[in-house]
Amino acid sequence: MLGLMQHHPLLLSSILTHAARHHGRTEVVSALADGGTHRIGYAALEARARRLAQALHRLGVRPGDRVATLAWNSHRHLELYYAVSGMGAVCHTVNPRLSEEDIAFILNDAADAALFADPGFAPLVAALAPRVPALRTVVLLGEGAPPLPPGIALHDYETLLAAESGEQAWPVFDENTASALCYTSGTTGRPKGVLYSHRSAMLHAYAANTADAFAFRATDRVLVGAGMFHATGWAMPYCAPMAGAALVLPGRHLDGASLLRLLNEERVTFASAVPTIWLDVLQVLERSGARLETLRRVASGGSAVPRAMIEGLARHGVAVQQAWGMTETSPMVTINAPLAAHAGLEAEAAMRVRLKQGRALCGADIRITDAEGAELPWDGTAFGDLEARGHWVCQAYLNRGAEGAADADGWFRTGDVASIDPEGYAEMVDRSKDVIKSGGEWISSIQLENIAVSHPDVLEAAVIAAHHPRWQERPLLLVVPKPGRALAPESVAALYEDGRVARWWRPDAVLLVEALPHTATGKLNKRALRQDYQDYLLRQPPG
Template identity: 55%
Template structure:
């Protein structure tokens, strides 16, 4: 017997329709590159998205065509999110921080028919113009007056001119919820970037999942600022989830320095934000150096790479709750979140901090396993290491344009490439990436654990640990450190810092000081480039 409920598809357009009808007056604030603030509402977002959808029709884009973006977090970018996906096209966000050759390859692989570009990124596109062979039109996210003049890109269109003549009436098509809605490419840390093709169904389910209280807990009274870029796995789903809740949206644009972020938090009443650890180091340093406050900020989601416990402490001292999370492009991305259980309410501050360093528990819809070399599940004792496998309705089944891939070969499970432990309460802790874990004398050393200890020292701004080949032990850890502006750190201090914290054989053999460490285009430490420094 089948249920007798309406068969209404889960579509990106349904999120926008709800935001307009139930929260039409909720504010959207967008900051331009020059610092100017633009204020709008969900009602205006919906109207302008319909105008853009009609403009895409006029440009001759068919259902399933890819709409590329090279853009920062702004309202115009948000309009493309909803107009492209809602009208049956695929919104393909391209990371402008990738190498130019990677951008060319990604645009070609995706087959982008049109490319929307922030004005400040037009010079980048000029260098690629001759190689963007699939692109039929390039639209600059500007007014006609702000349109850059380019000899290499003579046919540039201004966004505001493109949509100006279109009526704001548009019937969003009744799509299949399993149709493609978005396309993002991996950061390419383990090989060429690979495309992950999200469906309307997975996008809506993911937005619902991250909205629950035990994740980001969005509500209409919130002001949400996605610091994580919109080209980085759809800003972790924050734009969709905030629209579902009717929360105020604050789009920070390209300026993510401490002063700029602090100004938006205070000036716009931001209560929730999210991003990678490297961004928050700059904000915390700026605030602490000036004795400022982060009120009314309540919570900050941190992912992309492991959150050091000292960062959790620094935010706590400012009255901000850190939500440690884990995910990948392939998992939409948020899959694991650290929120305490009722049984853990009485933990001591020290025990709570130790719990906070873990990535957390799988969200509903995410099944997770940690398997040993034999393929059997390891003990859930918080000690045994295992390779993490996941599956669920928001996890990719294969990569775009690829019939098969080794990561998806394990009977419907996706091999994440992470080495983890799982404790009896189901909390996952990422010990390392499988390629980064250090094997010394037959024993495993977690580079993440050593990095977290290193950044507790006041003289250390950032730290990375990689393996160096050793004729006796196989591999030994080397610690790379970026000293803080007014701090110092030497090998004697390193030995003292690790004393009693880890076994002696785990202590790094060598210390190297650098003015900065290489990062990937999404802000993660680039271990492959760091290894080359050896």
Template identity: 50%
Template sequence: MTTPLLGQMMDVPLNVSSLLKHAATYAGDTEIVSRRVEGDIHRYTYRDCEQRAKRLAQALIRLGVTPGERIGTLAWNGYRHLEAYYGVTGFGAVCHTINPRLFPEQIAYIVNHADDRYVLFDTTFAALIDVIAPQCPQVKGWIALADEAHLPSMATPAFSYETLLAGEDGDFDWPVLDERWASNLCYTSGTTGNPKGAVYSHRSSVLHAYGASLPDAMGVSARDAVLPVVPMFHVNAWGIPHAAPLTGAKLVFPGKDLDGKSLFDLMETERVTFSAGVPTVWMCLLQYVREAGKRFSSLERTVIGGSACPPAMLREFEDVYGVHVIHAWGMTEMSPLGTLVRLNWEQSQRPLEAQRRLTEKQGVPIFGVDMKIVGDEGRELPRDGVAFGDLHVRGPWVIDRYFRSEASPLVDGWFPTGDVATLDPDGFLQITDRSKDVIKSGGEWISSIDVENVAVAHPAVAEAACIACAHPKWTERPLLVVVKRAGENVTREELLAFYEGKVAKWWIPDDVVFLEQLPHTATGKLQKLKLREMLRDHVLPTANAGAAGVA
């Protein structure tokens, strides 16, 4: 047997720091624009960004942070958050982005589970830090992303980020790291039990950036001005903070102001060509331009994911405003990109309605992601667009196991997503249902089990179920279905008030329906599918307000 011939190419590790180094070297004058929480607009370049990221790395090393340790961030989309993406990971530490929309107890759990050494936070979250800091004794320090003049008044002692950076000179060479080392840590929203961590590697993050930048994926290029509305605390803003430096694209960060007028004004001022976000944000933006009689002068395309894009939204963007919509699907465990809608040459020649039926699906896997659907016995089902089964995926940026978990969720080397879907002969994925009964409101998950557990804790409630109900603004909102205890009475208002302080406000159901009994299987399991069918025509009292753009 002959010995295989090995390639004779350089073995250069894929490090996240190389993305920013490339941008600083070859697109050094390209702008990064941020609307700051201080209220002004900040401008600098990729060259400036790398210099400050190196100072952050020096400061963290001076504070005693070592490779492998986690540094948390609670921040909006902005230049300082971008610096953390690279300053933390560049010397081998792990950047742990935290979703501030979670309930404080969940945030404290995540910080503790990740064993964060330091947490960087925007000053708008000062009150939140005061709540969680006493519950996180292992955190060595809290770092406010501000200068001394803008340090918030708070009970928790905090460093000034700018003061820390001012103490360093930026004379720092990014070390060459093992590409298998962890770079970033993101937690799921805890749809079943506590949130679970997905640990991305340098290799997976760089490959994901390449995949996201493909012309038939996000197609981020050096000619783009990119405004990521999707938060940097939400699965790394879908990889944009890595893809933009890879290509040298201009970055525009919106900060905390995500209302329609603020987004539109920033897009127009900075000549934004490409954006990405969940449907809820785009509903507000479209409502603003519609009512104000505005037109987009530079926006060419947007990625819509997190929740299914309503067909009416897709058509308004494209037919009325000439903005191409790229429908996408993914998940935290996939870094997150899995599929994006793209029509090949043959599909683009089909009648318009046939094209639109394809674009309303979740799209085709990008290179780097493979997927299949399997039936009850684990056998792969045909890709005929009719058979539906459990969706399984695999690829170099798909999770192998969760953080601090010995057991792997993989089934024969594939990750079971928890979604039920079809795959058609064109390769298009369509999600038909979810195997877990979670509600996705405005791109964020809500645990139906947690909502139910609060309800059944009420002394007048015998049984409760929480299901998703359609909403014109948030796509889905929780609807609580309750069976009262015999001889007890409770009103809708009393039940909703019972949730105050027990879950995040946006988890509180929009309505309550009282039934004599809930449907069950012969083994006593609740039949949520049947319950959804029973209540599919239910109209939430918030639906009209939501359609009018009222939160």
């Protein structure tokens, strides 16, 4: 027997329609490249998105076509999010921090028919266009005229919108229709395409907005520090208008000083960004004596959140909520939120829980398995390959067939190594490619890094597996001193002598470096570090 309830497809256009109808005057604020600020309400932004959808159709874009973006976080990028997906096409957000070679591969793999780009990317567009045979339209989100090969039309964004009425309603179609396309960062081979659906994105946004997760309210002002080209900006461009919360989009300037100024000027209450950015903000606060006036909550992920960041922001009245996920999981699978049983924990035990990546959202699930694929116990001790499944978890990569696909039961191998405690909290031990295997035993680089950044003079730290003549691999620690600090490697090494880790886990050497390389998504680039330093211990004299 079927229920007697209405059925409406879960389509992303419904989020913006709701925001326009019920929160029409709520702001979307964009920080502009020239230092100015743009403000628009949801009602006006939804009208512009409908005009953009009409313009896309006039340009020849049809349902199923891929439309690429090369853009920072802005109101125009948000309009593209909804217009492209809302008309039934696929919004393909391209990470501009990737190499030109990787971007060309991505555009060709997706067979993008149109490309929308910020003016600052005009030289990159000119270099890419001749290498993308399927590309027939380029639209600049501002002034500029990059040279393009014959057959590719160049348009101005605002001129296109001005020619349309915006009277056309959002079409209705199957909720399983592809909505957005994001590529992995390509740290282990070519980037791989993850094709989201309207249904998966809507269910993910609903789950991410629950009380133990983002819990946005109409009174919140949400700064999206995660790139809108990275896993749909951690879904915040969907979650905020769904709740009627204001959006603050910082553009390309995510240095600590610029971000701190924007957080205070726009009275932001919630913000997202990778740990590297928050550590930079803390440095500015420490040097300037400034305050975070309205910020109360921060979501962070992409790499393990260090204790120093949690404690540093707590001193400014800001609570840090750690989450875990990846491009292939839309991105969020786990969120760190307390249970009633944690209320009486003493400070150190409570911090130990907060440093974990959290428990699964309803609609997703996790498990850990051994090398033979057998599930391991949730005892907080055993660790193995982390797998995930759920309504918003990738089943297969675009154009890759069975390569990297989930198994018949939907379990997707994430490439992370983790443990899960009896209460369901996952704790990342490492990426499978980064874990250190010393004499056949595993060492977590993440735990060693978190200890290193607890040193008052350490800005950032990375631990890699270095080749060793006896143990095959041993941990090598690289640290970046805070500006103006004299850092002694011996003082960092001493942090590991208080019993926080087993004696054999201690790094074999501590190296001071001026900076550490990062990937296009802000994570530590361990592959580059291994290339430069993996033979360091072999080159040292014995003794």
